[in-house]
Amino acid sequence: xxxxFGIIHRDLRLALRQGSDSVMVVTFFVLTVVLFPFGIGPExxxxxxxxxxxxxxxxxxxxxxxxxRLFQADYEDGSLELLAxxxxxxxxxxxxxxxxxxxxxxxxxxxxxxxxxxLLNMNADGFVTLLLTMLLGTPTLSLIGAMGAALVLGARxxxxxxxxxxxxxxxPVLIFGxxxxxxxxxxxxxxxxxxxxxxxxxxxxALTPWATAAALRQALE
Amino acid sequence: MSDFAxxxxxxxxxxxxxxxxxxxxxxxxxxxDAGGALLLLGPNGSGKSxxxxxxxxxxxxAAGRLAWNDQPVADDREAHSARVHYVGHHDAVKPVLTVWExxxxxxxxxxxxxxxxxxxxxxxRFDLKRLAEVPGKLLSxxxxxxxxxxxxxxxxAPVWLxxxxxxxxxxxxxxxxxxxxxxxxxxxGMVILSTHAEIDLPGAAELHLNRFTPAAPDMALLAGxxxxxx
Numbered sequence: 001x002x003x004x005f006g007i008i009h010r011d012l013r014l015a016l017r018q019g020s021d022s023v024m025v026v027t028f029f030v031l032t033v034v035l036f037p038f039g040i041g042p043e044x045x046x047x048x049x050x051x052x053x054x055x056x057x058x059x060x061x062x063x064x065x066x067x068x069r070l071f072q073a074d075y076e077d078g079s080l081e082l083l084a085x086x087x088x089x090x091x092x093x094x095x096x097x098x099x100x101x102x103x104x105x106x107x108x109x110x111x112x113x114x115x116x117x118x119l120l121n122m123n124a125d126g127f128v129t130l131l132l133t134m135l136l137g138t139p140t141l142s143l144i145g146a147m148g149a150a151l152v153l154g155a156r157x158x159x160x161x162x163x164x165x166x167x168x169x170x171x172p173v174l175i176f177g178x179x180x181x182x183x184x185x186x187x188x189x190x191x192x193x194x195x196x197x198x199x200x201x202x203x204x205x206a207l208t209p210w211a212t213a214a215a216l217r218q219a220l221e
Numbered sequence: 222m223s224d225f226a227x228x229x230x231x232x233x234x235x236x237x238x239x240x241x242x243x244x245x246x247x248x249x250x251x252x253x254d255a256g257g258a259l260l261l262l263g264p265n266g267s268g269k270s271x272x273x274x275x276x277x278x279x280x281x282x283a284a285g286r287l288a289w290n291d292q293p294v295a296d297d298r299e300a301h302s303a304r305v306h307y308v309g310h311h312d313a314v315k316p317v318l319t320v321w322e323x324x325x326x327x328x329x330x331x332x333x334x335x336x337x338x339x340x341x342x343x344x345x346r347f348d349l350k351r352l353a354e355v356p357g358k359l360l361s362x363x364x365x366x367x368x369x370x371x372x373x374x375x376x377x378a379p380v381w382l383x384x385x386x387x388x389x390x391x392x393x394x395x396x397x398x399x400x401x402x403x404x405x406x407x408x409x410g411m412v413i414l415s416t417h418a419e420i421d422l423p424g425a426a427e428l429h430l431n432r433f434t435p436a437a438p439d440m441a442l443l444a445g446x447x448x449x450x451x
Contacts, residue, residue: 002329002333003329003330003333006326006329006330007330010315010318010322010326013318013322014315014317014318017317017318018317076311077311077312077313077314077315078309078310078311078312078313079311079313079315081279081307081309081311081313082307082313082327083330084279085277085278085279085302085305085307086302086330086331087299087300087302087303087331087332088299088330089299220279221279221280221281
């Protein structure tokens with residue numbers, strides 16, 4: 001366990017000192033969402049109608065932005081070899097790295113989302129649900145994305161390949177994330193959506209670290 | 222630590238390594254007892270680095286098996302990782318972390334029991350103590366290499382796998398490394414090392430890897446495909 005916290009601590013420290021990733025992700029999120037009122041016009045009811053979809057699609061793209069750096073730096077400087085050679089299971093270390101990735105990208109997105117929801121004139125009934133879906137959905141995005149990032153390690157133009165691999169897998173999260181918010185706005189129960197999002201998070205938590213670790217071992221051979 | 226037991230034995234039988242389509246070496250046997258050292262020799266491309274990666278567990282042998290005290294290593298990968306230190310071509314030094322933070326992280330990850338005292342001792346030993354608060358990006362190549370080597374002492378493990386450890390080191394540092402290897406072996410550790418430079422490793426067995434390169438059929442086949450293979 002102390003090893004898990006060790007790697008989270010190290011990755012957070014690296015992210016804080018390098019600084020760029022979290023700022024870049026949130027800036028992308030904010031700027032892209034701000035583009036929509038310019039693109040589709042300032043009519044409040046149209047913006048309100050598309051707000052949940054716009055927020056989720058943009059959050060999804062933003063969280064993908066920083067994925068290709070998740071293992072790349074460690075791969076290039078030899079750290080990944082040493083991580084694979086520690087007595088700790090690589091699956092656990094992957095989980096640590098993903099946790100750090102979520103804390104530096106997913107969490108800032110969650111904080112920014114309600115502010116942007118106001119900008120898009122989202123109905124106030126949807127705010128709590130928006131936060132809940134983000135809380136359950138963004139870690140799933142990080143977990144699935146890590147799998148893709150590990151698969152494209154060492155490939156040229158890995159970033160493009162990564163989005164082709166990962167985006168289709170993001171679709172279920174998107175559907176239920178948006179569905180929950182729309183249900184909340186219309187005053188319908190949201191439990192089912194949230195439970196499915198939670199189920200997807202648990203499944204990703206249990207399965208993706210194995211796949212990611214296997215892909216990393218393959219990349220190191 | 223039990224792995225430092227005086228009767229420990231690290232051995233490989235019939236090892237073969239396949240890189241891409243090429244058989245780098247085949248039917249390679251070795252055995253190393255506690256306190257022993259093995260010097261890997263051979264021209265570029267003869268498989269020294271591949272063998273070290275294979276011994277560390279980064280590569281899977283195409284054939285043959287590795288054993289620790291006659292127990293197959295593949296049965297318990299994590300126990301094997303705990304016994305092995307691998308120093309490869311990359312120094313794994315993070316530019317934004319200080320020397321101390323870099324080393325402390327690797328030591329803690331390798332064995333949680335390794336405390337601050339061991340880390341401080343390792344820095345002292347490799348003459349990095351005055352650089353402890355310096356970020357990795359300001360280190361020279363030789364200093365990075367010394368920081369990488371300091372892991373050997375910061376988290377004790379019986380088997381040292383060193384891939385050309387003397388690259389970028391000055392003469393004084395090479396001497397210090399030789400002394401550390403001698404002390405490690407006196408304590409019952411093992412050293413497996415590849416190098417092109419002169420290094421003093423008294424009583425080390427030599428393994429000439431070019432002797433295990435599969436001869437005629439494979440190579441003739443490859444040569445027939447054209448020279449772009451090489």
